[in-house]
Amino acid sequence: xxxxxxxxxxxxxxWYGLLMAIAVxxxxxxxxxxxxxxxxxxxxxxxxxxxxxxxxxxARLVFVLLKWPEFSGGWLMxxxxxxxGLSIHGALIVGALSLWLYMRWQKLPALKLFDxxxxxxxxxxxxGRFGNFFNQEAFxxxxxLPWKMFVGEIFRPVGLESAVYYHPTFLYSIVGLLALLVIxxxxxxxxxxxxxxxxxxxxAYCLLRFGIEFMRVDSDFWYGLxxxxxxxxxxxxxxxxxxxxxxxxxxxxx
Numbered sequence: 001x002x003x004x005x006x007x008x009x010x011x012x013x014x015w016y017g018l019l020m021a022i023a024v025x026x027x028x029x030x031x032x033x034x035x036x037x038x039x040x041x042x043x044x045x046x047x048x049x050x051x052x053x054x055x056x057x058x059a060r061l062v063f064v065l066l067k068w069p070e071f072s073g074g075w076l077m078x079x080x081x082x083x084x085g086l087s088i089h090g091a092l093i094v095g096a097l098s099l100w101l102y103m104r105w106q107k108l109p110a111l112k113l114f115d116x117x118x119x120x121x122x123x124x125x126x127x128g129r130f131g132n133f134f135n136q137e138a139f140x141x142x143x144x145l146p147w148k149m150f151v152g153e154i155f156r157p158v159g160l161e162s163a164v165y166y167h168p169t170f171l172y173s174i175v176g177l178l179a180l181l182v183i184x185x186x187x188x189x190x191x192x193x194x195x196x197x198x199x200x201x202x203x204a205y206c207l208l209r210f211g212i213e214f215m216r217v218d219s220d221f222w223y224g225l226x227x228x229x230x231x232x233x234x235x236x237x238x239x240x241x242x243x244x245x246x247x248x249x250x251x252x253x254x
Contacts (some may be wrong), residue, residue, distance in 0.1 A: 047113070115198055
């Protein structure tokens with residue numbers, strides 16, 4: 001699969017970049033629909049822009065820091081996003097921080113808005129994950145199952161060069177994210193305390209990512225786990241701690 005969608009003269013359009021753009025538009029459309037009859041409707045575009053810029057900067061920054069030896073030779077390589085190289089955890093952390101700063105500046109109810117934004121983020125993740133297919137990345141061990149993924153020789157891990165087809169772990173992520181979209185979308189229909197949907201998303205997505213990472217053969221390991229698993233583990237611990245605190249407060253004031 002060619003990662004280049006179109007090349008004409010000096011213009012090159014990559015599938016990865018196109019899918020990222022579609023993901024942003026789709027997420028923004030969802031958010032606009034959700035906020036259309038609320039006092040926050042006028043902030044939709046600003047929220048989308050802030051989240052997109054913060055997410056891209058965070059995603060690239062974390063990826064570059066984790067693979068610094070590959071980028072230390074030239075700054076132009078850091079700015080080249082054509083071939084991928086983004087960290088979803090970096091995108092979520094910096095994107096969320098950017099949104100929180102904007103909401104604080106505009107005196108908006110952060111937790112309530114984060115709950116509304118969660119499904120938009122999941123929609124973006126689902127679409128963006130297809131970029132892994134075109135870049136031939138985010139795959140698992142060799143397999144001959146009907147849904148196998150072809151991986152070109154230059155993308156195959158060391159020691160597995162003879163294997164042609166691999167588990168499409170990116171596809172497994174998409175299936176999990178679709179389930180998460182249904183769950184978070186359904187929770188929006190219920191009257192829940194602000195921030196609950198955000199916590200559900202963080203916990204569920206990080207559990208999903210933590211499990212799928214065990215299948216990945218193209219990830220770097222650190223003390224027995226991949227970097228993504230360490231990020232996910234910390235996030236899960238955070239969610240559990242917040243959940244215990246909320247439970248204690250509810251029991252205390254009954």
